[in-house]
Amino acid sequence: MERxxxxxxxxxxxxxxxxxxxxxxxxxxxxxxxxxxxxxGARGVLIxxxxxxxxxxxxxxxLGNIASMxxxxxxxxxxxxxxxxxxxxxxxxxxxxxxxxxxxNVEKGMELLNTKLGDxxxxxxxxxxxxxxxxx
Amino acid sequence: MNTTAQVxxxxxxxxxxxxxxxxxxxxxLRDDLMTTDExxxxxxxxxxxxxxxxxxxxxxNIYDTEFEQVTDTLRDISITRARQGFSPRETGAYVLSLxxxxxxxxxxxxxxxxxxxxxxxxxLNNLLDNLSILTFETFIKGREEVILRQTxxxxxxxxxxxxxxxxxxxxxxxxxxxxxxxxxxxENLLQEIVNTGSNIAILDISGVPAVDSLVAQHLIKTVSAxxxxxxECIISGIRAEIAQTIVHxxxxxxxxxxxxxxxxxxxxxxSMTNLEVRRTERSKAPKLTx
Numbered sequence: 001m002e003r004x005x006x007x008x009x010x011x012x013x014x015x016x017x018x019x020x021x022x023x024x025x026x027x028x029x030x031x032x033x034x035x036x037x038x039x040x041g042a043r044g045v046l047i048x049x050x051x052x053x054x055x056x057x058x059x060x061x062x063l064g065n066i067a068s069m070x071x072x073x074x075x076x077x078x079x080x081x082x083x084x085x086x087x088x089x090x091x092x093x094x095x096x097x098x099x100x101x102x103x104x105n106v107e108k109g110m111e112l113l114n115t116k117l118g119d120x121x122x123x124x125x126x127x128x129x130x131x132x133x134x135x136x
Numbered sequence: 137m138n139t140t141a142q143v144x145x146x147x148x149x150x151x152x153x154x155x156x157x158x159x160x161x162x163x164x165l166r167d168d169l170m171t172t173d174e175x176x177x178x179x180x181x182x183x184x185x186x187x188x189x190x191x192x193x194x195x196x197n198i199y200d201t202e203f204e205q206v207t208d209t210l211r212d213i214s215i216t217r218a219r220q221g222f223s224p225r226e227t228g229a230y231v232l233s234l235x236x237x238x239x240x241x242x243x244x245x246x247x248x249x250x251x252x253x254x255x256x257x258x259x260l261n262n263l264l265d266n267l268s269i270l271t272f273e274t275f276i277k278g279r280e281e282v283i284l285r286q287t288x289x290x291x292x293x294x295x296x297x298x299x300x301x302x303x304x305x306x307x308x309x310x311x312x313x314x315x316x317x318x319x320x321x322x323e324n325l326l327q328e329i330v331n332t333g334s335n336i337a338i339l340d341i342s343g344v345p346a347v348d349s350l351v352a353q354h355l356i357k358t359v360s361a362x363x364x365x366x367x368e369c370i371i372s373g374i375r376a377e378i379a380q381t382i383v384h385x386x387x388x389x390x391x392x393x394x395x396x397x398x399x400x401x402x403x404x405x406x407s408m409t410n411l412e413v414r415r416t417e418r419s420k421a422p423k424l425t426x
Binding site for chain 1: 367
């Protein structure tokens with residue numbers, strides 16, 4: 001059975017969902033992710049859904065569940081790169097993902113996690129902002 | 137014996153003349169929109185077609201093939217008139233004045249045979265009434281097309297997303313927010329957030345005439361969707377009466393950032409992105425202009 005890889009990046013876990021999530025896969029991901037949080041003692045979870053184009057209420061609930069479970073285990077969850085169509089669908093379904101942090105892209109998501117954990121070094125921040133300007 | 141069609145064919149020129157007279161003497165004639173020559177040409181074409189159809193003995197069904205030319209011409213005329221801005225009365229008078237002229241001519245020709253005249257008038261009456269209904273149908277269809285096109289245009293031009301600063305978008309909403317427009321507004325805004333990678337969006341509702349629970353719900357939806365994308369949304373331009381309505385309706389906007397004016401929303405956006413606007417010192421200013 002296919003699995004979604006969970007990568008460890010320092011104190012954070014990085015999950016990139018690149019295929020459409022069907023229910024079993026989503027449940028497996030939830031399970032694996034919580035186990036990883038407990039094993040590694042991660043402080044933050046970053047879920048990239050920029051290539052996901054279809055969501056249903058179940059997937060919305062899974063995202064909410066992951067966030068709540070991580071919170072109990074002292075890790076913040078950031079969902080990044082949500083497509084406009086996906087955002088509209090979730091709102092229409094009445095799922096506003098309370099308690100989940102969101103960011104436009106992975107870079108900003110990482111920045112947000114760093115700020116949330118309070119260990120953002122000012123030097124790093126400045127560098128990142130400079131990079132942002134260049135990209136624009 | 138002379139059939140109706142033959143009588144009419146023989147007096148075609150007289151009917152046309154009377155018809156033109158009727159139209160030209162009508163006070164509501166719009167000679168600013170159409171020349172007399174044009175009107176004459178149109179009317180002749182129309183009368184030709186009509187007489188040809190009547191010659192076939194069809195008085196009842198104007199959707200038959202004999203009437204194709206007449207109905208086509210009539211539709212053309214009605215649609216053109218609707219677009220040119222003729223009033224319904226002017227358009228309707230076109231066919232109805234034809235009826236009058238035809239009946240006048242018939243009365244002259246059938247002085248001695250009243251029962252025949254009666255029958256003919258009934259038939260023609262029926263026919264021309266049908267034609268005038270067709271005129272109105274087409275006229276209204278033409279007007280509705282104009283209205284639909286304008287509605288499309290309004291919704292197109294009324295949802296611009298403005299980039300006011302690096303990472304700050306503004307969306308002035310003008311006009312009533314209904315479900316269809318909210319959808320367009322939301323899609324435009326979210327797409328623009330992705331395109332520009334903006335962190336903050338300001339929804340300015342100074343141009344929204346009234347806010348009811350439905351409009352408020354639409355606003356809340358837009359704000360939630362923006363948040364899901366990872367951007368923050370500020371609602372600005374809330375007037376006193378709108379604030380009153382919102383509170384009276386019991387709508388909870390407490391977890392949405394609201395500001396009275398676009399200026400203060402922009403100020404908040406600056407402080408959220410750690411920017412500040414400062415007045416330059418006077419001694420430095422001339423150096424910049426030089």
